[in-house]
Amino acid sequence: MILIRLQRRFRPVGFATAVAAVFCALCFVLPSGSMAFQGVVPNHPGTVPPTTKNWTRVLPTTAPSKRAGANLAYDVRDGYVLAFGGLGHVHPFNDTWVFSGGNWTELFPPVAPSPRAFAALAYDNATQQVILFGGQGAQISDILNDTWAYSGGNWTRLHPAQSPPGVYRALMVYDAAASEIVLYGGLAASGKTTTPNNQTWVFKAGTWSMLTRAGVAGTNPSAMAMAYYPVKADIVLVGEVSPTNATIQTWLFKDGAWQPLLTKSEPTRAPVLGQQDLVYDATDGYLLLFGSHQNTWNFSNGHWARLQPGIYPRGRIQFGMTFDGVDGYVVLFGGQVPLGRGCLACQYLNDTWHY
16 A cells, blocks of 8 residues: 655744754764665674574655654554654754555644654553653754643643653653653753753653652663563663763663663673664564664563674664554664764765664
8 A cells, every 4th residue: 555645845944054963962973884774794792693684675655854863653543653853954843754554654733743853752552642752942952841642643732730851862661561651861951051861750641750769770861772671571771871981781660760780691792882772573572772883682581682684774873763563563764874073964864674
């Protein structure tokens, strides 16, 4: 079935080109050889034998424009992958797209969140809605803390009595064991700059609550990823310990608190991260991580293992990734490739892959 995109453009707002560099203030240069779209991952200590499963490039008839910082979530009720917003070369977007059956279709709800990138997005199974929180808006200092719900093609602004502070790049997943959404970290405003936010909040029945005794997991929002692991009914977070400590650590969120996980892998076998995303692959029964250095890893029963697909997406940062429950594969979309220090020369992407 081919989905036809309605002929209407998104509604971007004006945005100074220099702001694009601020969105990517934490960009870095990818290692040599990371520009190829596909290739063979070299053997090195800590890898597992090459897998027969590869990443596959999807060639939809239409797609969102090139962008970074667009988040994805699988909408169980409506049966498709939902994508919202993101940042282009000049401005953020507030367009809504759905991915199903290998094609993208743009929707035009009468009301939508304001243009933004790096918002948190997760499906709330208890209310059967996709919840969006925060992000960075149309100005450098425009760090948002609004909450929106999406269902059946429509966005609705929610007005909880209290909310987390404005953050972008925060991690947010649905905790099926507790029937609530968990939000962690992100970057918050601090004068004319930003600072890591180490708070943990939960969203349940339309109410945000801060967990004051949750403790702290990683504190580098640009090098962390988080997903719910139903096999153990835990939330798993992996990333650098802090912006000044690149040691890779894995944490579990269990019984309302973060706790370090001593993985069965050797420390050298932890993922080489950079910027990455982590989702539960329900088809294969493990957590799947894809990192900016083109590394594909899985996490199963306390063990990280590097996979070696022969074909994989180009190295990138600030991409979106989720599991498509209808089609039964992980979907990866967009992002950007830093071509030098700073990001005025970033190459924005709008390719789609599945695994």
